[in-house]
Amino acid sequence: MAPVSEQPAPQGAGDPPHAAATPLPDPPVEEPRRENGGEWCPGSGNPVAPSGESGAQPRAATEAPGSAAAEPPEGGWGWVVMLAAMWCNGAVFGIQNSCGVLFVSMLQLFDDGEDKQLAFKTAWVSSLSMGMVFFCSPIVSIFTDLFGCQKVAVIGAAVGFAGLLSSSFVSTIEPLYFTYGVLFACGCSFAYQPSLVILGHYFKQRLGLVNGIVTAGSSLFTVSLPFLLRVLIDSVGLYNTLRVLCILMFILLLAGFTYKPLVPNAKDKEGGKKGKFRFPPEKKICNFSVFKVLSYRIWAFGIPAALFGYFVPYVHLMKHVKDRFGDSVPEEVLLLCLGITSGVGRLIFGRVADYIPGAKKVYLQVASFFFIGLMSMMIPLCHVFGGLIAVCLFMGLFDGCFICIMAPIAFELVGAQDVSQAIGFLLGLMSIPMTVGPPIAGLLRDQLGTYDVAFYLAGVPPLIGGAILCIIPWVHERQKLKERAKPVDGETTEKMLDNENTLVLDTTEKPVKEMESGV
Structure with a gap:
């Protein structure tokens, strides 16, 4: 669509009659490309603000309905939004990553001495919770596309608050599957994803820096929250600890109100045009065309294959340390090490990925899965606490590497147009192995009396998944070579159509000229 300066001026009273009677047809409008819930201008690679709820729009974006969207303000209210998104990232994943502390407390609270599968049953609580956060992503x-960031985030935080509060009133383990594993986790998912989408409304040039600060919230909470949880559980018990955590969710609910999008969402656009909201076509809501890309299919199924053992250390490491070393060591230090090095890894490898071209960034994920698998297998071999600290330091570093380059790889494989739903589908597929892995490890612990075999087996899937991902750059290069041959045929066809249209115009213009000369 032409910019404001290129739009034809409106016809006035002094215009010639034929100009008003025969307006020129509008040029064809190219379908805007979307990324991360945002709109992309035709022919450009620069993101405009993602779709969100209608809010205070910048002047340039509201001058004319056909004008190009304004540039993000690069600050202002955006800094408040950044802090709110940082709190969201920290609150959601700080609680999820500290589940090992809650897991030990649940075992002690619900242990009646008769249930021999208590570790298996209790592990389902944390596994369902983390799995549902990713499962709900698509x-x-x-x-978010339909109703906007603000409404989705606020309602999600309210649901998460209700789930966490109701979890503090249960008397057996089974209700926690719904209150904590489903209700609380779904609320976290609905609160979390809009916090990333809204950043594109306010930042463009500084978006990398802002994303780094926001994701650092997860590391900060992962570092500090385990110690706070241990103090709270020892002093007021598990139930009151969950009620204290509700304060984090209530602040998250208030933070959602700061998400003032600068671009109307789908509901506002449709309602403004017709006065009544209608859902967009199904193909626009769920875009399954990303699975037609072979390299993406390999990536989307290779990563879940590598994650069957990924969440096992977060759930069971605290209990393993308590079984092996008793109360003589501060097991929360291990989560501290994981959180610190994960944040460092995101900064280092995120920068390194900028210098690796194209789909070869996948090799960073291959290396990260190799080291994560190796470190998981080394956990049972550590008979001194210092060895476990070293293992967690390396595991956190490569965990940050795996996480920080997911979006750049998705962009390389499917392009800007489909990257948002490509990541959503991937996170949804990731939920299955992350949910199944920890309960299996708990079952092995119940049957064998030790976590050794569970950690050995947890290291195998990352190695297998990493081997699968190795072929992606080769497959992607072959796809690009095939696509380069297609534009040649397309250009030839386009030229033929242009020539045909020219001939048609010439044949229609001649009779008109003859009639005018006759008159």
Whole structure:
């Protein structure tokens, strides 16, 4: 669509009659490309603000309906939004990553001495919670596009608050599957994803820096929250600790109100045009065309294959340390090490990925899975606490590497147009192994009396998944070579159509000229 300066001026009273009677047809409008819930201008690679709820729009964006969207303000209210998104990232994943402390407390609270599968049953609580956060990602993407960031985030935080509060009133382990594993986790998912989408409304040039600060919230909470949880559990018990955590969710609810999008969402656009909201076509809501890309299919199924053992250390490491070393060591230090080095890894490898071209960034994920698998296998071999600290330092470093380059790889494989839903589908597929892995490890612990075999087996899937991902750069290069041959045929066809249109115009213009000469 032409910019404001190129739009034809409106016809006035002094214009010639034929100019008003025969307006020129509008040029064809190219379908805007979308990334991360945001709109992309035709023919450009620069993101405009993601779709969100209608809010205070900049002047340039509201001058004319056909004008190009304004540049993000690069600050202002955006810094408040950044802090709110940082709190969201920290609150959601700080609680999820500290589940090992809650897991030990649940075992002590619900242990009646008769249930021989208590570790297996209790592990399902944390596994369901983390799995549902990712499982809901494709659904959250759709709701964010339809209703905007603010409404989705606020409602999600309210649901998470209700789930966490209701978890503090249960008397057995089974209700926690729903209150904590489903209700609380779904609320976290709906609150989390809009916090990333809204950043594109306010930042463009500084978006990398802002994303780094926001994701650092997860590391900060992961470092500090385990110690706070241990103090709270020892002093007021598990139930009151969960009620204290509700304060974090209530602040998250208030933070959602700061997400004032600068671009109307789908509901506002449709309602403004027709006065009544209608859902967009199904193909626009769920875009399954990304699975037609072979390299993406390999990536989308290779990563889940590598994650069957990924969440096992976060859930069971605290209990393993208590079984092996008793109360003589501060097991929360291990989560501290994981959180610190994960934040460092995101900064280092995120920068390194900028210098690796194209789909070869996948090799960073291959290396990260190799080291994560190796470190998981080394956990049972550590008979001194210092060895476990070294293992967690390396594991956190490569965990940050794996996480920080997911979006750049998705961009390389499917392009800007489909990257948002490509990431959503991937996170949804990741939820399955992350949910199944820890309960299996708990079952092995119940049957064998030790976590050794569980940690050995947890290291195998990352090695297998990493081997699968190795072929992606080669497959992607072959796809690009095939696509380079297609534009040649397309250009030839386009030229033939242009020549045909020229001939048609010439044949229609001649009779008109003859009639005018006759008159």
